[in-house]
Structure formats: C-alpha cells, structure tokens
Amino acid sequence: MHGPFRWSSKWWPGVIPLVILWAIAAWTNTAPLESELAGQSTAALKDTVLDKTRVAVEGRDVTLAADAFSEQGRRSAVASVETVPGVRLVNDETHLVPEAKPFVWSAERDVVRVTLGGSAPLPASKGKLLEAARASLGGVEVADQMNLARGAPARFDNAALLLIDQIGKLKDGKITISDNKVSLSGMTRDLGGREAIAAALKNLPEGFSVAANDVKAPPYIFQAYKDPVAVTLTLSGYVPDNAVHAAIAAAAARKFFSENVVDNLKASVGAPSGFATAVVPALGALSRLSTGTLVVSDREVKLSGDALYDAAANQIRNGLAKEFPQGFQLKADISVKPPSAPVDATVCQQLFSELLVKGKIRFESGRADIVSDSAGLLDRLIETALRCPNVNIEIAGHTDADGDDASNKTLSEKRAQAVMDYLVKAGLPADRFTAVGYGSAQPVAANDTDEGKAQNRRIEFVVR
Amino acid sequence: MTFLLGFHWGWLLGSFLFGLAAGWVAVVHRGKGVSKVLSRWLAALALALVAAALSRVVPGRPGYWLDLGLVMFACYLAGCMFGSSLRDWVLSRSAPAG
Numbered sequence: 001m002h003g004p005f006r007w008s009s010k011w012w013p014g015v016i017p018l019v020i021l022w023a024i025a026a027w028t029n030t031a032p033l034e035s036e037l038a039g040q041s042t043a044a045l046k047d048t049v050l051d052k053t054r055v056a057v058e059g060r061d062v063t064l065a066a067d068a069f070s071e072q073g074r075r076s077a078v079a080s081v082e083t084v085p086g087v088r089l090v091n092d093e094t095h096l097v098p099e100a101k102p103f104v105w106s107a108e109r110d111v112v113r114v115t116l117g118g119s120a121p122l123p124a125s126k127g128k129l130l131e132a133a134r135a136s137l138g139g140v141e142v143a144d145q146m147n148l149a150r151g152a153p154a155r156f157d158n159a160a161l162l163l164i165d166q167i168g169k170l171k172d173g174k175i176t177i178s179d180n181k182v183s184l185s186g187m188t189r190d191l192g193g194r195e196a197i198a199a200a201l202k203n204l205p206e207g208f209s210v211a212a213n214d215v216k217a218p219p220y221i222f223q224a225y226k227d228p229v230a231v232t233l234t235l236s237g238y239v240p241d242n243a244v245h246a247a248i249a250a251a252a253a254r255k256f257f258s259e260n261v262v263d264n265l266k267a268s269v270g271a272p273s274g275f276a277t278a279v280v281p282a283l284g285a286l287s288r289l290s291t292g293t294l295v296v297s298d299r300e301v302k303l304s305g306d307a308l309y310d311a312a313a314n315q316i317r318n319g320l321a322k323e324f325p326q327g328f329q330l331k332a333d334i335s336v337k338p339p340s341a342p343v344d345a346t347v348c349q350q351l352f353s354e355l356l357v358k359g360k361i362r363f364e365s366g367r368a369d370i371v372s373d374s375a376g377l378l379d380r381l382i383e384t385a386l387r388c389p390n391v392n393i394e395i396a397g398h399t400d401a402d403g404d405d406a407s408n409k410t411l412s413e414k415r416a417q418a419v420m421d422y423l424v425k426a427g428l429p430a431d432r433f434t435a436v437g438y439g440s441a442q443p444v445a446a447n448d449t450d451e452g453k454a455q456n457r458r459i460e461f462v463v464r
Numbered sequence: 465m466t467f468l469l470g471f472h473w474g475w476l477l478g479s480f481l482f483g484l485a486a487g488w489v490a491v492v493h494r495g496k497g498v499s500k501v502l503s504r505w506l507a508a509l510a511l512a513l514v515a516a517a518l519s520r521v522v523p524g525r526p527g528y529w530l531d532l533g534l535v536m537f538a539c540y541l542a543g544c545m546f547g548s549s550l551r552d553w554v555l556s557r558s559a560p561a562g
Contacts (some may be wrong), residue, residue: 007490007548009497011541014486018479019541025530025536033471033528059528086467088527089520302522 100149192269251309257359274325287376348388400453413437483543
C-alpha cells in the first residue's frame with residue numbers, strides 16, 4: 001500500500017474511541033437536531049394554508065400530516081419542507097380536505113346560543129365567521145361545529161357574513177346556505193324583523209339567491225276595548241306610522257260619540273298591508289257593541305262583545321268581513337245584549353234627547369245618505385225605540401238656513417226618511433214612525449256662524 | 465451535507481483529532497496491523513454502509529446515526545492520513561540529522 005494509506009493497517013486502535021465518540025454524539029444530538037428540524041419545517045409551512053398540520057421528526061426524516069385545500073397547496077407544502085436544510089426525507093401524509101357536495105353551511109339560533117355548523121372553505125374564513133358572530137351577537141354564546149371542506153361557492157364568505165348579521169335579528173331560527181341557495185326560517189325578535197331581513201337579503205353577493213324565506217315575525221297586534229262602565233275606548237298595540245295613527249284616532253273619535261278615547265298606540269313597522277283599511281271598519285263594528293273587544297292580530301280580526309239587538313248582531317257578523325281588504329279574516333263572536341226594561345213615553349223621549357245631544361246622525365254633504373260613522377248612534381236610538389214599544393215617534397229633519405227653503409225642506413224630509421228606513425230595516429215597525437222635514441224653519445241656534453249652522457242641521461226624535 | 469457539517473462541527477473536529485492521533489502513532493507502531501484480507505472486508509463494509517446512507521434505505525433515527533457515523537469516520541480517516549503523513553515527514557527530516 002502506498003501514499004497516505006501506507007500505514008492504514010495500523011489506524012484501527014483509534015476506531016474504538018471513535019465509536020464511543022459517535023455513540024455520545026448520537027445520544028446528545030438526536031433530540032436537538034429533531035427539534036431544530038421541526039422548528040424549521042413548521043416555519044417553512046407558515047405561508048401555506050393547511051389544517052390539522054402535524055410535523056413529526058425522527059432523525060432527519062420529517063413526517064408531514066395535514067389537510068390541504070387544493071392539490072397545488074398540498075404539493076407546495078411538501079416541497080417547502082423538502083427544501084429545509086438538513087431534512088433527508090419527507091414522509092408525505094397530507095390529504096386534500098373532502099369536497100362537500102352540496103356545500104352546506106348553517107347558523108342556528110336557539111334561546112341561549114348560536115351554533116355555526118356545516119362546512120367552511122378555509123380555516124381563515126371559519127375564524128372570520130366565528131369572530132363576526134361573536135361581535136354581532138354580543139354576549140350570546142357562539143358554538144362552532146363547522147368542518148372544513150372544499151367546494152364552497154364563490155363569494156361564500158361575504159354571503160355568510162351577511163347572514164350572520166341576520167341571525168342577530170332572530171329570536172330563534174336557522175339560516176342555511178346550500179351551494180348558492182339561502183334558506184331562512186324562524187321567528188324574529190322585533191315586529192319589523194322580517195322586513196329588515198328581507199331588505200338585507202337583497203344585498204346577497206352575486207350568484208346567491210333565496211330559496212326559502214320562512215321567517216316569521218311576532219304577530220302585529222292592534223287592540224281596542226270598549227268599556228261601557230268607564231265609558232272609554234282604549235286603543236293599544238301598534239300602528240304602522242303617524243299618519244295611520246292620526247287617521248285611526250280620528251275615525252275612533254267620530255264613531256265613538258260618547259266614549260273617551262284612551263290612545264296607547266305605538267308606531268312600528270311590520271303591519272300587514274291594508275292594515276288601516278281593515279281596522280277602521282272593525283272599529284265601526286265595535287262602536288255598535290254595548291261592550292266589546294277588537295283584536296287585530298296580523299290579518300286575523302277578532303271581534304267579540306254584545307250587540308244591542310238581533311239585527312245589529314247579524315249585520316256585523318255578515319257585513320264586516322266584506323269591508324276588509326283581501327287576506328283579512330274575521331272571527332266574530334257577537335252575542336246580543338239582553339233587552340233593557342221597557343220605559344214609558346217620557347223616559348223614552350228623555351233617552352232620545354240625551355243620545356242626540358251626545359252625538360249627531362251625520363249625512364253626506366247635501367245628500368240624504370247616512371255616513372257609516374253614525375251606525376253606533378243609530379244602534380243606540382234603535383235600542384231605545386225598542387224599549388218603548390207603545391209610543392209613536394216622529395223623526396224630524398232640520399237644516400240650516402243656507403239655500404232656498406224648498407230644497408232645504410226636501411233635503412230634511414229625505415234625511416228623516418233615510419233614518420226611518422234604517423230603523424225599519426233594523427226590525428222596527430214602520431207604522432210607529434213618521435218622517436217629517438222642517439227645513440230651516442225651527443232653528444236651535446243663530447244661522448250666522450258655522451257652529452250655529454252645524455247645530456241647526458240635525459235629526460230629532462219626538463215622542464208623540 | 466452542509467447542514468450535517470455545520471450542526472456537528474465539534475464532534476467532527478473531535479473525530480479528526482482522534483484520527484490525527486491514531487495516524488501519528490501508526491507510523492512508529494510496532495504491533496500487528498490488520499491483515500490484508502480483513503482490511504478488504506472492512507473496506508467493503510464501509511462501502512456498503514456508504515451505499516446504504518446514500519440510498520436512504522435506513523429510516524428515521526438509525527438513518528441519521530448512520531449518516532453521522534460515516535461523516536465522523538470520514539473525518540477520522542482524514543485525520544489518520546494527515547497524522548501519518550505529518551509523522552512521516554517529520555521523521556524523514558530528522559533521520560538524516562540523527
């Protein structure tokens with residue numbers, strides 16, 4: 001043997017301490033080397049989106065287990081670990097997360113918590129959705145049951161964030177995205193919640209559509225109670241806005257001629273369409289009852305109470321529903337008040353006069369058509385007429401002094417006749433009544449003021 | 465390889481020094497050396513181990529320990545060669561004078 005290997009046959013004694021040195025080096029270096037490589041591999045994966053990443057190092061071999069969200073991401077994760085200096089081999093145990101078909105995400109609210117479930121496309125979007133839910137629901141527990149899956153529709157995050165805002169408006173319910181169809185169900189917290197959610201859904205990102213919106217709002221309730229003892233009409237519940245509020249208050253004042261109107265109405269959105277058109281005639285029907293309650297709950301109108309006589313009860317039961325806009329339903333529970341004790345002619349006259357002082361039978365201007373607001377007063381007059389069956393009554397029509405005498409007389413006569421017809425239709429015998437028109441011949445006030453003229457335009461009931 | 469050298473440089477230096485000492489002593493060693501046949505077998509074993517390391521057939525920690533052992537052994541051999549050459553050179557310079 002030549003050259004440096006000339007003495008190689010005698011190099012062996014150093015091998016024994018070398019082996020000992022090797023054993024010590026292996027013993028002391030394995031753990032630090034492994035943790036160094038693990039740290040560097042983890043750092044190399046920092047920019048790759050992975051889920052459930054596990055890096056295990058044995059010697060210089062790295063086992064990488066992770067769920068990736070695309071084939072490209074999976075490959076680039078393995079490649080990044082392979083380029084870490086010192087890594088000998090990468091055992092690739094990465095998988096693609098499963099693809100969800102259909103891609104379903106849901107947010108469900110019950111009394112105490114909101115549960116986010118289904119699939120989210122990426123860990124980042126999952127985190128974003130949870131954070132948004134916690135922020136918008138302030139204080140409500142948010143439970144995360146979301147899995148990660150591929151196959152989310154484009155702009156999924158924006159759609160889900162918008163819907164998380166909506167879940168805050170629900171008391172309970174569920175919102176689901178299935179591919180790009182959105183379904184909602186449940187009960188809103190506030191009266192206007194359904195409208196608010198419907199408005200927000202118009203801002204869903206392009207490509208998303210609402211498959212089903214079964215969100216319900218608490219019933220929109222309007223109540224009126226006619227109390228015959230306190231002589232009040234109490235209005236409570238909701239009206240859509242101030243204009244409708246004013247219209248209803250004015251209608252109540254016209255129809256309830258003797259009652260004080262106690263107005264506890266509040267304005268709120270969420271009224272069914274045609275609300276005012278249904279409430280005003282229903283108040284008219286209530287005004288005809290001696291005592292009664294009107295409850296309008298969404299599109300259901302419940303009227304209960306005592307009518308003053310049979311015909312009135314029938315008219316209300318059969319006539320009121322026809323005045324409602326489409327969709328409104330009447331549930332009438334009308335009984336008839338037991339007839340009051342008969343009275344003699346003097347008391348009868350007194351009762352008529354008292355009634356006609358409190359309220360006036362009103363007609364369309366210049367015509368002989370009784371306006372519907374007077375139905376309550378007419379029912380009272382009919383009830384009184386029924387209490388004195390043996391007296392004859394003159395229905396006297398009067399006008400103010402405007403216009404010529406002949407036409408005033410004719411108008412007053414026609415108006416008296418209209419009242420008489422109303423009474424006969426209610427079941428009173430025609431032969432007990434005479435309709436007389438006096439024109440402006442018997443004024444009760446001076447005709448030089450509007451107030452005086454209004455007092456002179458009147459119908460009187462005179463017991464003969 | 466660069467990583468291995470950088471991470472274990474202290475141990476490799478140690479191996480080299482062991483080799484240096486063994487090589488230094490080998491030149492004047494009077495005892496019996498390894499027979500030719502045995503040294504061929506040992507060389508074959510070393511080659512087999514190098515082949516195993518390069519082909520990465522030994523997994524995990526044993527694989528790392530093999531790599532480490534071979535690199536240390538290489539440093540040891542380098543030390544031996546350097547040590548023997550150095551001693552030879554020193555002896556050849558001092559012999560004519562003595």
